[in-house]
Amino acid sequence: MTHGTDTLTRPPARLRTLVAAGLLAAVPAMPAAALTTEERAKRGGEVIRSLNNGQPQPNLERMREEFPFLAEATEAYALGDVWSRPGLDTRTRQLAAVTAFAAIGETAFMKIHAGYALNAGVSEDELKEIIYMVTVPAGFPRAISAARSLSELFAERRLSAEGGTP
Amino acid sequence: MTHGTDTLTRPPARLRTLVAAGLLAAVPAMPAAALTTEERAKRGGEVIRSLNNGQPQPNLERMREEFPFLAEATEAYALGDVWSRPGLDTRTRQLAAVTAFAAIGETAFMKIHAGYALNAGVSEDELKEIIYMVTVPAGFPRAISAARSLSELFAERRLSAEGGTP
Amino acid sequence: MTHGTDTLTRPPARLRTLVAAGLLAAVPAMPAAALTTEERAKRGGEVIRSLNNGQPQPNLERMREEFPFLAEATEAYALGDVWSRPGLDTRTRQLAAVTAFAAIGETAFMKIHAGYALNAGVSEDELKEIIYMVTVPAGFPRAISAARSLSELFAERRLSAEGGTP
Amino acid sequence: MTHGTDTLTRPPARLRTLVAAGLLAAVPAMPAAALTTEERAKRGGEVIRSLNNGQPQPNLERMREEFPFLAEATEAYALGDVWSRPGLDTRTRQLAAVTAFAAIGETAFMKIHAGYALNAGVSEDELKEIIYMVTVPAGFPRAISAARSLSELFAERRLSAEGGTP
Amino acid sequence: MTHGTDTLTRPPARLRTLVAAGLLAAVPAMPAAALTTEERAKRGGEVIRSLNNGQPQPNLERMREEFPFLAEATEAYALGDVWSRPGLDTRTRQLAAVTAFAAIGETAFMKIHAGYALNAGVSEDELKEIIYMVTVPAGFPRAISAARSLSELFAERRLSAEGGTP
Amino acid sequence: MTHGTDTLTRPPARLRTLVAAGLLAAVPAMPAAALTTEERAKRGGEVIRSLNNGQPQPNLERMREEFPFLAEATEAYALGDVWSRPGLDTRTRQLAAVTAFAAIGETAFMKIHAGYALNAGVSEDELKEIIYMVTVPAGFPRAISAARSLSELFAERRLSAEGGTP
Numbered sequence: 001m002t003h004g005t006d007t008l009t010r011p012p013a014r015l016r017t018l019v020a021a022g023l024l025a026a027v028p029a030m031p032a033a034a035l036t037t038e039e040r041a042k043r044g045g046e047v048i049r050s051l052n053n054g055q056p057q058p059n060l061e062r063m064r065e066e067f068p069f070l071a072e073a074t075e076a077y078a079l080g081d082v083w084s085r086p087g088l089d090t091r092t093r094q095l096a097a098v099t100a101f102a103a104i105g106e107t108a109f110m111k112i113h114a115g116y117a118l119n120a121g122v123s124e125d126e127l128k129e130i131i132y133m134v135t136v137p138a139g140f141p142r143a144i145s146a147a148r149s150l151s152e153l154f155a156e157r158r159l160s161a162e163g164g165t166p
Numbered sequence: 167m168t169h170g171t172d173t174l175t176r177p178p179a180r181l182r183t184l185v186a187a188g189l190l191a192a193v194p195a196m197p198a199a200a201l202t203t204e205e206r207a208k209r210g211g212e213v214i215r216s217l218n219n220g221q222p223q224p225n226l227e228r229m230r231e232e233f234p235f236l237a238e239a240t241e242a243y244a245l246g247d248v249w250s251r252p253g254l255d256t257r258t259r260q261l262a263a264v265t266a267f268a269a270i271g272e273t274a275f276m277k278i279h280a281g282y283a284l285n286a287g288v289s290e291d292e293l294k295e296i297i298y299m300v301t302v303p304a305g306f307p308r309a310i311s312a313a314r315s316l317s318e319l320f321a322e323r324r325l326s327a328e329g330g331t332p
Numbered sequence: 333m334t335h336g337t338d339t340l341t342r343p344p345a346r347l348r349t350l351v352a353a354g355l356l357a358a359v360p361a362m363p364a365a366a367l368t369t370e371e372r373a374k375r376g377g378e379v380i381r382s383l384n385n386g387q388p389q390p391n392l393e394r395m396r397e398e399f400p401f402l403a404e405a406t407e408a409y410a411l412g413d414v415w416s417r418p419g420l421d422t423r424t425r426q427l428a429a430v431t432a433f434a435a436i437g438e439t440a441f442m443k444i445h446a447g448y449a450l451n452a453g454v455s456e457d458e459l460k461e462i463i464y465m466v467t468v469p470a471g472f473p474r475a476i477s478a479a480r481s482l483s484e485l486f487a488e489r490r491l492s493a494e495g496g497t498p
Numbered sequence: 499m500t501h502g503t504d505t506l507t508r509p510p511a512r513l514r515t516l517v518a519a520g521l522l523a524a525v526p527a528m529p530a531a532a533l534t535t536e537e538r539a540k541r542g543g544e545v546i547r548s549l550n551n552g553q554p555q556p557n558l559e560r561m562r563e564e565f566p567f568l569a570e571a572t573e574a575y576a577l578g579d580v581w582s583r584p585g586l587d588t589r590t591r592q593l594a595a596v597t598a599f600a601a602i603g604e605t606a607f608m609k610i611h612a613g614y615a616l617n618a619g620v621s622e623d624e625l626k627e628i629i630y631m632v633t634v635p636a637g638f639p640r641a642i643s644a645a646r647s648l649s650e651l652f653a654e655r656r657l658s659a660e661g662g663t664p
Numbered sequence: 665m666t667h668g669t670d671t672l673t674r675p676p677a678r679l680r681t682l683v684a685a686g687l688l689a690a691v692p693a694m695p696a697a698a699l700t701t702e703e704r705a706k707r708g709g710e711v712i713r714s715l716n717n718g719q720p721q722p723n724l725e726r727m728r729e730e731f732p733f734l735a736e737a738t739e740a741y742a743l744g745d746v747w748s749r750p751g752l753d754t755r756t757r758q759l760a761a762v763t764a765f766a767a768i769g770e771t772a773f774m775k776i777h778a779g780y781a782l783n784a785g786v787s788e789d790e791l792k793e794i795i796y797m798v799t800v801p802a803g804f805p806r807a808i809s810a811a812r813s814l815s816e817l818f819a820e821r822r823l824s825a826e827g828g829t830p
Numbered sequence: 831m832t833h834g835t836d837t838l839t840r841p842p843a844r845l846r847t848l849v850a851a852g853l854l855a856a857v858p859a860m861p862a863a864a865l866t867t868e869e870r871a872k873r874g875g876e877v878i879r880s881l882n883n884g885q886p887q888p889n890l891e892r893m894r895e896e897f898p899f900l901a902e903a904t905e906a907y908a909l910g911d912v913w914s915r916p917g918l919d920t921r922t923r924q925l926a927a928v929t930a931f932a933a934i935g936e937t938a939f940m941k942i943h944a945g946y947a948l949n950a951g952v953s954e955d956e957l958k959e960i961i962y963m964v965t966v967p968a969g970f971p972r973a974i975s976a977a978r979s980l981s982e983l984f985a986e987r988r989l990s991a992e993g994g995t996p
Contacts, residue, residue, distance in 0.1 A: 033370045033404075037413075040369070059642075066652070067645045069417070069630050072365070077409045078302045078638055081369075085401070087295035092258060096296055099262040100269040100303040105603075105935075106639040109303065129253035130262055132899050136244045137266040137275065139803035140908055141936040144889075147897045154896070199902075203863045203870070203911075225808070232818070233811045235796050235915070238863075243907045244804055247867075251899070271437075271769075272805040298401050305637035306410055307438040310391075313399045320398070410634045419627035420593075427590060428597040428628055432635040435598040437769075441635065461585035462594055464733050468576045469598040469607065471969035472742055473770040476723075479731045486730070531702045531736070535745075538701070557974075564984070565977045567749070567962050570697070575741045576970055579701075583733070603935075604971040742966045751959035756925060759918075760960055763926040764933040764967040773967065793917035794926055800908045801930040801939065 037076050044080030051083075051090075051116035059112075090120040099130050102146035103138040111149045115157070124154055203242050210246030217249075217256075217282035225278075256286040265296050268312035269304040277315045281323070290320060369408050376412030383415075383422075383448035391444075422452040431462050434478035435470040443481045447489070456486055535574050542578030549581075549588075549614035557610075588618040597628050600644035601636040609647045613655070622652055701740050708744030715747075715754075715780035723776075754784040763794050766810035767802040775813045779821070788818055867906050874910030881913075881920075881946035889942075920950040929960050932976035933968040941979045945987070954984060 035043070048057050064071040083093065094117035101110035114127055127150055134143040201209070214223050230237040249259065260283035267276035280293055293316055300309040367375070380389050396403040415425065426449035433442035446459055459482055466475040533541070546555050562569040581591065592615035599608035612625055625648055632641040699707070712721050728735040747757065758781035765774035778791055791814055798807040865873070878887050894901040913923065924947035931940035944957055957980055964973040 033373075034368055036368050037365045037372070041365075063642065063645060066649050067626060067629065069413075069626075070633070070641060070645055073409070073413065073630070073633060074638060074642070077405070077413075081401075081405065081409075082299055082302055085295060085298065087291055088261075088299075092261060092292075093295075093299065095254075095258060096262050096265040096299060097303065099266045100300065101639070103266040103270050104304055104637075104639075106303065108643075109639045125253055128897060128899075129251060129259075131897065132251065132903070133248055133254075133259065133262060134266065135803070135900070135903060136248055137263065137272065137803050137805060138270055139799070139801050139806075139934075140904060141801060141931070141934075141939045142803075143900060144893070144904070145938075147893060147900055151896050199867045199871075202866050206867070207863075229808065229811060232815050233792060233795065235792070235911075236799070236807060236811055239796070239799060239907070239911065240804060240808070243903070243911075247899075247903065247907075267805070270803075270805075274809075275805045294399060294401075297399065298405070301402070301405060301637070303637050303639060305436075305633070305635050305640075306406060307433070307436075307441045307635060308637075309402060310395065310406070311440075313395060313402055317398050414631055414634055417627060417630065419623055420631075424590060424593060424624075425627075425631065427586075428594050428631060429635065431594040432597045432601040432632065436601050436636055438635065457585055458590075460731060460733075461583060461591075463731065464583065464737070465580055465586075465591065465594060466598065467734070467737060467969070468580055469595065469604065469969050469971060470602055471768075471965070471967050471972075472738060473765070473768075473773045473967060474969075475734060476727065476738070477772075479727060479734055483730050531705075532700055534700050535697045535704070539697075561974065561977060564981050565958060565961065567745075567958075568965070568973060568977055571741070571745065571962070571965060572970060572974070575737070575745075579733075579737065579741075599971070602969075602971075606975075607971045746963055746966055749959060749962065751955055752925075752963075756922060757959075757963065759922060760926050760929040760963060761967065764929045764964065767930040767934050768968055770967065789917055790922075793915060793923075796915065797912055797918075797923065797926060798930065800912055801927065801936065802934055 037072065040076035040080035041072055042080070043084055044075035044078070047079040047083045048075070051094075051119060053119055057112070091117070091122055094120055094122060095126065095130055098127060099134065102131060102134045102142060105138075105142050105145065107145050107149040110146055111153050114150055114153055118153075118157065124150075201246075203238065206242035206246035207238055208246070209250055210241035210244070213245040213249045214241070217260075217285060219285055223278070257283070257288050260286055260288060261292065261296055264293060265300065268297060268300045268308060271304075271308055271311065273311050273315040276312055277319050280316055280319055284319075284323065290316075367412075369404070372408035372412035373404055374412075375416055376407035376410070379411040379415045380407070383426075383451060385451055389444070423449070423454055426452055426454060427458065427462055430459060431466065434463060434466045434474060437470075437474050437477065439477050439481040442478055443485050446482055446485055450485075450489065456482075533578075535570065538574035538578035539570055540578070541582055542573035542576070545577040545581045546573070549592075549617060551617055555610070589615070589620055592618055592620060593624065593628055596625060597632065600629060600632045600640060603636075603640050603643065605643050605647040608644055609651050612648055612651055616651075616655065622648075701736065704740035704744035705736055706744075707748055708739035708742070711743040711747045712739070715758075715783060717783055721776070755781070755786055758784055758786060759790065759794055762791060763798065766795060766798045766806060769802075769806050769809065771809050771813040774810055775817050778814055778817055782817075782821065788814075867902065870906035870910035871902055872910075873914055874905035874908070877909040877913045878905070881924075881949060883949055887942070921947070921952050924950055924952060925956065925960055928957060929964065932961060932964045932972060935968075935972050935975065937975050937979040940976055941983050944980060944983055948983075948987065954980075 045056070048060070049055060060071055060074060063074070088096070094113055097113045098110055098117055101107070101113060117127060118124070128147075131143050131146045131150060134146060211222065214226070215221060226237055226240060229240070254262070260279055263279045264276055264283055267273070267279060283293060284290070294313075297309050297312045297316060300312060377388065380392065381387060392403055392406060395406070420428070426445055429445045430442055430449055433439070433445060449459060450456070460479075463475050463478045463482060466478060543554065546558070547553060558569055558572060561572070586594070592611055595611045596608055596615055599605070599611060615625060616622070626645075629641050629644045629648060632644060709720065712724070713719060724735055724738060727738070752760070758777055761777045762774055762781055765771070765777060781791060782788070792811075795807050795810045795814060798810060875886070878890070879885060890901055890904060893904070918926070924943055927943045928940055928947055931937070931943060947957060948954070958977075961973050961976045961980060964976060
């Protein structure tokens with residue numbers, strides 16, 4: 001597994017693979033105005049899988065049964081409308097999302113989106129730079145807590161790459 | 167004035183000019199461990215001018231007289247240490263900073279850093295995408311307040327480009 | 333003008349009038365899954381007018397030109413999807429919204445939704461009770477700032493009811 | 499146990515039982531000006547038991563030994579003064595409180611007050627609507643975290659109703 | 665007027681004068697358990713005047729008419745119960761309060777309590793140290809905003825000491 | 831072990847011992863302008879040990895390997911620059927820090943700094959007063975969560991004083 005230290009070449013190889021495999025083919029760049037919520041939710045599901053190595057997001061699936069509207073809104077609005085917009089490339093969007101979640105102290109969500117960022121070719125070092133920067137707008141506790149969550153994520157992915165399943 | 171609508175070409179022309187003019191020459195990529203605070207503050211001043219069209223930041227100058235340590239910390243730590251790190255390009259760092267300031271509701275700081283982002287070749291449309299994304303981690307009021315501040319910034323810069331001095 | 337002191341009778345007369353006038357007729361209780369974004373935005377516009385004495389929300393209209401996606405998301409998601417859901421009556425939803433905006437310190441949004449609450453038959457005294465309660469989860473500054481915004485709102489509406497146009 | 503799915507009939511049966519049993523009799527509607535702190539704390543204890551199926555709040559009892567003033571302030575001010583005010587019915591007050599705790603990210607307190615809300619006849623579906631609404635003022639992470647806490651609460655109460663003791 | 669630069673001698677002269685004048689005589693150190701709310705509010709009024717050069721707090725007075733419970737709670741609970749407790753000396757309590765208001769971004773309240781701190785013999789330099797420290801837990805924007813409010817306060821007091829009435 | 835109940839005599843014995851032992855000798859009161867980052871980090875290490883019974887801070891040490899800049903910034907800026915400033919005595923600075931961490935809901939950091947405060951001669955009762963005060967600016971949940979963390983800290987230190995090693 002090669003995500004990590006190289007901040008210059010940035011090979012979003014996995015993402016390109018997904019697009020090549022047609023997994024992202026259905027994510028249109030056009031405005032959502034003509035889409036039904038069902039279609040937007042479908043598009044959101046594709047965004048998730050494109051970010052998450054082709055897998056659905058387990059928390060979202062769990063939420064679906066008891067909080068169907070929240071699951072639908074996450075899928076159709078957050079992912080299907082916002083995250084599928086073409087105005088920012090995936091790397092930049094994920095780095096910005098990680099910054100926001102870290103700055104407001106939502107470390108669990110930061111960890112999920114940091115994982116998506118790594119999948120999209122962001123390096124571990126770039127994520128660390130984001131965390132360093134968070135000290136300025138939001139103070140040291142938010143940055144330190146985010147650093148701890150990132151450490152966990154890095155360790156889990158290394159374990160997983162070696163054949164374990166965290 | 168051409169900052170704005172083109173999200174593909176992104177000409178960080180002004181930044182390149184500053185580098186060419188030697189304004190950024192003194193910002194070394196090396197770790198700060200051997201630098202004195204005075205040198206770090208000098209480096210921070212260069213970062214500011216590279217972001218702010220060659221000008222010092224007026225709020226920072228005002229703070230210097232009555233809150234000298236806070237001005238020094240902003241210059242030496244926030245700008246000289248953090249902002250001068252080479253691990254993120256200027257565009258990505260500024261987009262991430264704008265996201266953080268918008269997400270925590272610090273719109274005045276967001277506006278300053280959105281201006282730096284535009285100076286670094288970020289387009290108006292990319293800033294709008296950041297603001298749209300803020301609805302997801304931080305809710306609609308934060309995004310709507312940020313949108314209002316961005317509108318002011320865009321208007322001030324258009325006025326200024328036409329010869330006015332806001 | 334009679335909104336105010338009576339916490340028992342609560343006459344959502346204006347709301348009933350709007351429904352009678354057909355303004356709310358197009359707000360269906362059915363799930364949004366089959367609606368297009370255009371239809372959801374239309375439904376959101378109806379929700380706004382039902383809350384705002386038949387008028388559009390001026391801030392939303394201003395946002396539409398420069399931040400079209402944010403205006404659309406506010407209309408289609410926030411109002412068309414969430415606010416149009418039938419599971420809470422208008423009074424309860426508006427009181428809960430006022431509590432949330434006050435607790436997170438978003439007084440401008442609190443003021444707008446407090447106005448909608450008054451239009452829906454909530455009394456001034458009930459809004460004051462909400463503000464008193466905010467001291468417990470969120471502390472005194474948030475409650476005191478919210479009280480100041482409510483005072484402004486009450487004064488503007490009294491002035492407006494007397495023929496002025498704030 | 500029938501708390502839950504019916505959003506129309508809303509039987510605050512338990513509350514009515516408590517009132518009938520005289521448990522709420524000592525909670526006067528009059529202003530607190532003439533009451534001593536001891537009397538206000540007593541009134542707060544009655545509010546707690548009226549919300550909590552006749553039981554004291556265990557966290558509050560634990561706090562009493564080491565943080566006596568904080569326990570007294572919670573009892574005398576938060577519950578005895580604020581929560582005992584007659585200007586909002588118990589259902590509305592609890593729904594508003596749940597909204598505030600969810601919006602500021604205090605999920606543990608949200609869970610306690612959501613339990614009181616269920617005791618007062620609020621349905622599970624109404625609590626879900628509150629959580630859906632929280633996405634708008636406070637973003638998706640706050641709503642999703644609140645949803646997770648609510649799921650736990652619902653499961654614990656079902657278990658408890660079946661004879662278990664969580 | 666001598667409030668300010670001397671961080672060593674710290675002459676809480678004004679406070680001692682007030683005590684000598686009997687203005688603080690009625691603030692008992694005993695627990696509030698036996699006091700009525702009316703007595704606690706009276707005690708809170710004395711706390712305010714002891715902090716505010718013998719004057720009532722104008723914002724509080726304005727609030728009294730339209731939000732009587734909030735004014736009473738501020739006076740009886742916040743000031744009469746909490747602020748009158750003997751476990752912290754006035755200087756330390758005010759410095760801690762200034763830190764809290766600055767850290768949560770409530771600069772208007774910070775400014776009021778910074779004024780009380782100066783009245784109690786805290787120096788301008790000590791308040792600046794508090795603001796410098798806020799960068800660590802809460803980030804630079806909160807500290808810089810607090811610095812700006814402190815600058816205003818210092819200027820207003822200098823103007824006022826020279827005979828102006830801000 | 832005698833930390834605790836006496837709020838009047840406050841014997842910062844341990845601190846005086848450290849100074850006598852020369853552990854604090856290298857923390858100069860002069861401005862940091864001429865110091866290199868390496869020297870500032872060294873000074874920060876001395877501040878930590880002076881606060882932490884002569885020991886390094888374990889979390890900081892763990893962070894050093896994976897997030898070297900964040901560890902350096904915490905040591906050189908937060909501790910070496912801010913915490914070493916002479917304008918506030920250690921007791922006051924720690925009480926203010928505890929207030930800030932409690933008010934913004936960062937209880938883990940509050941607990942660490944409350945431990946430093948006890949080491950510096952602050953009494954348990956003074957820390958409790960800080961927590962009581964937090965109800966006013968930041969609401970009851972923040973104060974109650976801080977109280978719970980303080981209880982843990984007090985218990986751990988009692989256990990440790992009796993020979994256990996928590």
